[in-house]
Amino acid sequence: MLIKNSLDEMKKREISLSVIKSIIDNNGRNSIYDLTGLSGGFLATSDDLSLLETYVGPAIFEENLQNLGKDHLGGEKILAVNRTSSGILATILTIVGENTEVIHFLPEFPAHPSIPRSCKLVGAKYSEFENILDFKNNFSDNVSLVVITGSTMDHKVLNEEDFKSAIKVAKDNNIPVLVDDASGARLRTAIYSQSKATDLGADLVVTSTDKLMMGPRGGLMAGNSELINQIKTKAHQFGLEAQPPCILAMVKGLENYREDDLKNSLSKKEELINLVNREFQMFEETPTGIKVSEKSLEEEILLNNYEINSKISSRDLCFLWAMILLKDQNIITIPVVSMPGASATVRFDLASNDAKELDINNLYNKIKKSFESLLKIIDNEDLAKEILFSI
CATH class of the missing domain: 3.90.1150.70 (Aspartate Aminotransferase, domain 1)
Known part of the structure; x- marks a missing residue:
């Protein structure tokens, strides 16, 4: 090796x-040809750049981010983080307790490593399943968070019926659902005509703003206002929140995103x-x-x-x-x-x-x-x- x-x-x-x-x-x-699908971009005018001050930037761009983010992901409130992994970590730090369990359903192994690593940090048990029956049969009273991956790192997309079934299991047990939709927020909706994760019943969703769109390497979260507020507090405690330049670039990336570009x-x-x-x-x-x-x-x-x-x-x-x-x-x-x-x-x-x-x-x-x-x-x-x- x-x-x-x-x-x-x-x-x-x-x-x-x-x-x-x-x-x-x-x-x-x-x-040079960047064919990763993760190349992103930073679209901004000179007038935009002049506003990138520590406090002025968020004040100017936050409202647009909320509106554009809700259009893109649904949900009640938007949170910008410096990477998708940061959003996952902030969520697990907020919701998951020591010795509880995080159960993950995904279309194909392996999961993104940020998920099991975050669970390890808080001392939680982690398990993952690519078969919906195995997921259901291994659901226990100790579960504190359900994670669903909409599209894997290799772009294997989850069947929408299985997606709904996994969410239903969580809802029946009053367990919050986080969807890791890093590229899926666009692949699933634009190519496969699936619904947004929040419209399917997810409490939280996080996507990468550089994957299949002209945005920065950053993460955008959406979902239940109360949960987003709690996660936002935790993100700020650990420096996981996106900074003004990233927020500006997210706004511009969302403004310029077109489903037809993927099609x-x-x-x-x-x-x-x-x-x-x-x-x-x-x-x-x-x-x-x-x-x-x-x-x-x-x-x-x-x-x-x-x-x-x-x-x-x-x-x-x-x-x-x-x-x-x-x-x-x-x-x-x-x-x-x-x-x-x-x-x-x-x-x-x-x-x-x-x-x-x-x-x-x-x-x-x-x-x-x-x-x-x-x-x-x-x-x-x-x-x-x-x-x-x-x-």
Whole structure:
């Protein structure tokens, strides 16, 4: 295993950011393609920026944030936090007591690591289920919070009927429901025509304002006013709240969000799927693009009759391919820039802003060339380490 722990993941991320800077310094921003679907943006005028003072900023932008946030997520009140993970942590710090249980229902393992980590901080038991019957059968009197994931890190979307069933179980037991809808707040509604989490009965929902929209890396919460007030108090106690620049960027991102931008990515997705499926067996469809999991990548390599060095894990293979995509093809995918514990799945998101200007045949050729480059290094541990940990 080349990436052994969170420190290695952070080193890999720092190398990737240095590579990105070098590419842009040498060839300009238009030379690189961010296909993570998490690229976000900071849309603001010079007049907006002049208001970014500690207290003036929130006073000016808070009302717009409340109105736009309610339109986007529903609920009675909005809270801006500095990341989705911050909102999850603040919620668990507020609601979950020591030795109680948090039970999590999601469409596919694993959960985002911020959820079990937050439970560990407060001394709560944590369990997760991807089958609705297992979720129901393991519901106990000790549960203090139900968490539901609307769309996973790899964009697996929860069936709406199961969504409703999980909420009903919680409601029947008077337990609050938090929905982790980081990308789902847009994927579920725009692509799958599902209802907002609050309209389905959730007490709280949190989304990432940089995922599939031109907003900052931040979190937006909505829900029951009383709960939001309690969570807001806790967030301010621990410095988890969003600061004025982030709030401004959230407002601008929400103002500029259009469902049609996601829907328009579907035709490009179909074109790319047709191309890659002629050559490979490893690709899976996502709502707005394609992806390759750790297992699928390893199986594809073995199908090509290549031997993988025993020190290189299937997770390492994803990191290596993603780094080759960045260094050789100027394509950013999530594994090179992800935070520790995030999914290693390599995803090409065609709803990303940069994908609008990228020719699909060109993208296919970049994917093919990078995979061929990967095959040349997977039997060489030293060369693989050099790819991952050197600029």
